[in-house]
Amino acid sequence: MSNLDECYETVIELVKESGQLIRENICKQKNILIKSCDVDLVTETDRQVEKLLIDGISAKFPEHKFIGEETTAETNKKVTLTDDPTWIIDPVDGTMNFVHSLPHTCISIALWIDKIAEIGIVYNPVLEQFFTARKGKGAFLNGKPIHVSQETELQKALIMNELGTCRDPEKLRITIDNLTTLTPLIHGTRSLGSAALNMCMVAMGGADVNYEFGIHAWDVAAGDLIVREAGGVCIDPAGGNFDIMSRRVLCASTMPLAQKVAKVLTQYYPERD
Structure with a gap:
């Protein structure tokens, strides 16, 4: 795709905006719903973040598809990953932490094309950890390159x-x-x-x-x-x-x-x- 730069710039701004919702609500009283079992939770913030991301991306790239955690839970249908440009979204990964106001919670969003990851973003807005990657361009934390430990033992x-x-x-x-x-x-x-x-x-x-x-x-x-x-x-x-x-x-x-x-x-x- 020739517009991957535009995709990246668009999603960066949307993720930052979404992170503000998590940051503002993590220490507030939550409206909690149960999905599949007593410890599989969803909050209004989960749904708000997913909607913000999907609406914002769709407005710019109407042909793109989505696999979102909360949308999938609501429809109760099996998800399908095709070769089409597809955004795969977890609006609040670590919902249990979010419910308890534990600061290890994040937005996770990736763009997959032809079943290959092109863009990956994980943002913890509470601790301000912004992880980003693009295929072939390295991985970064808050704009600085990161590398694995290279441990083998x-x-x-x-x-x-x-x-x-x-x-x-x-x-x-x-x-x-x-x-x-x-x-x-x-x-x-x-x-x-x-x-x-x-x-x-x-x-x-x-x-x-x-x-x-x-x-x-x-x-x-x-x-x-x-x-x-x-x-x-x-x-x-x-x-x-x-x-x-x-x-x-x-x-x-x-x-x-x-x-x-x-x-x-x-x-x-x-x-x-």
């Missing part, structure tokens, strides 16, 4: 992971089993409560690995590009190619480290997006 790795919102007993068992297996082998584990921010921690070198089962396309669409443009890798947790619709992700500073983690993980295969 499992015993030196700091690993990000989440329990997630799913309370399926089998998924919980596998999550705990993996933590039990990994803990003696690594430096440590951390969790921010946001899949997108966890991936950005790998991109900036603050962590070495992030893996999660049960995420959705909108959780990882931007983080995938940001990690790769920072010099890292994104693969399937079993060691194969990353599939954005699989609801499975493993990103790492290096391929050797990613494969070492994949070899010890017990796998979980949720229903695809």
Whole structure:
């Protein structure tokens, strides 16, 4: 596309505007609704941010398509990623954090064309962390280049992971089993409560690995590009190619480290997006 520069400039301004909604409302009383289970939450801010982004982009690029978390939840339909220019949006990644006024929450938005990520933005407006990437142009935090740690050794790795919102007993068992297996082998584990921010921690070198089962396309669409443009890798947790619709992700500073983690993980295969 010849207008990727225009797409990037447009979405940057819309994300900044959307971030103000999160910043203004994070410490206020929220109107909370439950989606699929007691811990899968949505607030009015989630919906306002998604609407602002979709309306703003549609006004400029009416032919573009969208995969939005809240729109998908409301229609209860399976999402489809085509070759058409498609914006994949998580308006508030870390809604549970947002509900509790914990400042690790963000907007995640990516433009995919021909099923390839071209633009990725993750913005935490509370802590003013603005992660950006464009294909082939590197990754940045607040305008400064970022790079992965380049760690290759499992015993030196700091690993990000989440329990997630799913309370399926089998998924919980596998999550705990993996933590039990990994803990003696690594430096440590951390969790921010946001899949997108966890991936950005790998991109900036603050962590070495992030893996999660049960995420959705909108959780990882931007983080995938940001990690790769920072010099890292994104693969399937079993060691194969990353599939954005699989609801499975493993990103790492290096391929050797990613494969070492994949070899010890017990796998979980949720229903695809």
